[in-house]
Amino acid sequence: MSAVNLIAVFAENQLGQMGRITQVLADAGVNIRWVTIATNERLGVIKFLVDKCDLAYESLHQKGWTASLVEVLAIEVEDKPGGLHTVADCLARNKINVENSSGFVSNNRAVLLIEVQDVAAARQILTKQTLRLLSQEEILTL
Amino acid sequence: MTYWDQKTETIERAALEALQLKRLQAIVRRVARKVPFYQRKLADCGVQPRDIRSLADLRRLPFTTNTDLRDTYPTGLLAIPSEDVLRLHTSSGTTGKPKALFFSRRDVDNAAELMARCLVMTGVTHRDVLQNMMTYGLFTGALVMHYGAEKVGCLVIPAGPGNSEKQLLLMQDFRTTVIHVTPSYALYLADFMEKKGVDPRRDLALRKAFVGAESYTEETRRKIEQALGIDVYNSYGLSEMNGPGIAFECEHKCGMHIWEDNFLIEIIDPRTGEPLPDGQTGELVLTALCREAMPLLRYRTRDITSIIPGPCSCGRTHRRLHRMTGRSDDMLIVRGVNIYPQQIERVLMSLPSVGRNYQIVLEGLDEMTINVELAEAGFDGHVEHLTRLQSEIVDRLRAEILTKPKVHLVPPGTLPVSEGKAKRVIDNRSL
Incomplete structure (x- = not known):
């Protein structure tokens, strides 16, 4: 990705x-x-x-x-109550320390951008979870 | 090993000292006869020319200061008839009344001769192309280098300072191999080349730079050497004693040989005026042994340095001066602490993420702020890393200068640059 x-x-x-x-x-x-x-x-x-x-x-x-x-990771978040919590919880359980983050909603799709120390490692962990990571192309065509 | 004047440059110490004494006696006799200012000064010290029997008697002679030169302006220190004067320079970088400095025909030639020794000492030959980026005019820096390089037989390009586009064009078209430049302008040029996509190692023929007219640190030397892919030689001079070419580094770059057949050197404690032994740091005092138009006895240079004891492997017997650690005029007193800007520069230039330009601003009641440019490669997009670097700079500076300055990191290329002498310190204190 x-x-x-x-x-x-x-x-x-x-x-x-x-x-x-x-x-x-x-x-x-x-x-x-x-x-x-x-x-x-x-x-x-x-x-x-x-x-x-x-x-x-x-x-x-x-x-x-x-x-x-x-380089950041873009995580798709369900646009409903508890959506962000699911992601935050997943990050915490997997001990991924977020240095900076920001988020936005576009066409009813919510995206969380996170900056982490080791992008490759975090990506590997997150793709094993149920979370969906967006590519540069995907995030630009939301 | 090549020399310009092997006999003089490798003269035995005993023969050198005999020559110095002979010249010292002659110069004291001459000023006692020709210069009313020195007649008075010698009388005040109770010294007559015949009292100078050994080099140790130098200590009996009066000092000459900056102020003396201003007080006797314009012709009070002239030792030859005014019609025999060939050239006038004035001192650089000072405010108020200037100092007038006269050269006879022999002085002009001798200054070039010493400069030629310096150039050859660093490996310059008649095949070199020397682009001279110092200011031509009242300042001695450019002209003395110009004459010296011509004596060696170099192609000399009298470019003068500034106009970086033109400098680069000259370097490209005429395959310049040597530049004579101030440290701040050398760094600016390196930056300029980078912006223009010019790689000096690939696109230019540069191999050496003579960097002077401002004091700078070993770290800055390395920065210039790396940025331009050249050897940088430190040089020392002052207008009161000919200008540049008084002391220069040889190929070993381990201190600047000062031409002792022309200058008697002393290091003194600037507060008491007492001489210090070799190796100790103090103010450099020079006596010009060969200057005809305007010989100065025991001139207090206000430059802080030390004499490096022991011989040099280049074979020259003339002793070496350590890099100037400051000019006593440059010293800042902030919250009661004496600080030389060079100390700050040394700390900054030792950090790879720090760029090439900085500025020390003093304001209010003794608040010191240092604006520091980040290196282009030092930015990775994270404000936290900038904050961390800023605190690291503060900590390191506090360890060096014993007071805690404010530090502001700024993007590369945002601080003002000067194409001549850099103005690093801005003092707006309302004291």
């Missing part, structure tokens, strides 16, 4: 930074499907799920931004 990549951008936590980055992506014709921002005082990292990851990386890099790809 191909991994799901987010594009992460290092930006100082200050006014207007987000706009400067989204401008670059817009100019390059990159569509943003999902965004999450992590900050710690002046440090800021903005992560995007985009349709054209490599193009996004190239365009940002060319404009002088510091970017990196981050």
Whole structure:
């Protein structure tokens, strides 16, 4: 299964930074499907799920931004009460420590994105469970 | 092993000292005759030229300071008739009244001669192409190197600083093998090449860089060497004593040989003025033995270094100076602690995730903030890792400078760069 990549951008936590980055992506014709921002005082990292990851990386890099790809796991979650709990429970039982996570619902399908230390190991464990992992193509066509 | 002037460079210590004494006596006699400033100074110390009977008598002579040069500006220290002066330089990097520095024809030639010794000492030959990126003009850095390299027979490209596009074009078109550059600009150029997709190892003919005019650390040297795929040689000079070419590293890169037939060296305790033995760190004091237009006795350079004892395997008998650990002018006092910016640089450059540029900002009531650029490869998309690196930098700095600075990691390429001398310290304190 191909991994799901987010594009992460290092930006100082200050006014207007987000706009400067989204401008670059817009100019390059990159569509943003999902965004999450992590900050710690002046440090800021903005992560995007985009349709054209490599193009996004190239365009940002060319404009002088510091970017990196981050591999995440996308887990499909049942869009009903207890859906997220089933996943969280499964992660905990299998001792998968989640560093960052975010989630969204699209067309009645819920997705949880998780960042873990060892993506390959986590993927192996999770595929043995009843949980469904989505590929980059699948998540972009939701 | 090749030498430019083998006889002088490998002279026996006893013969060297005899030559130094002869020259010292001559120069003291000359300033006592020609320079009213020194007539007064010598009288104040109760010393006459005939009292200088051995090199140990150097200690009886008065110091000359930065302030003396400013006070006697413009011609108060001139020791030859003004019509015999061939060139004027002024001192670099200082504010307020400049220092005027005069060269006679013999001084111009001698400065080039010493520079030629330095160049050949690092393996430069007449086949080399030297691109000189120092500022041509009142600053001595570029011109003395230029004349020295011409003496060796190099093709000299007087590029001057800045305009990186043009620098790169010259390097490509004329197959530049040697550059003369400041450390901050060398790092900037490496970055610039990376952005342009130029791999210096593959696309350029560079093999050496003479890096000077700003003090820098061993870690920065390694960074430049790695980034450009070249050998970097440390050099030392100051305008008051000719400019560059006073001391230079040989191929062994283990300290800078200072041309003792031209300069008497002392290391003193900067507070008491008392001489320190070889190996101890203190302020470098130089006496120019051969300068004709403007000889200076016991000039306090304010540069902090030590003399490396023992002979060098290159065969040169002239002693070596340790890399300057700071200029006493650069010292910062933050919350009562003496800090040299070089200490901070050493810590930063030892961390692989840290990039090439940093800035020290002092503000408020003694708050020190250090803005540090991350290395391009140091970003993996996780804010937690940035936070961790930031704390590691703080911890390491605290261990080195004994006070806890604030550290801000910033993305690569976001701090201002200078194409000449870097301005690393911004002092906005309201004290």
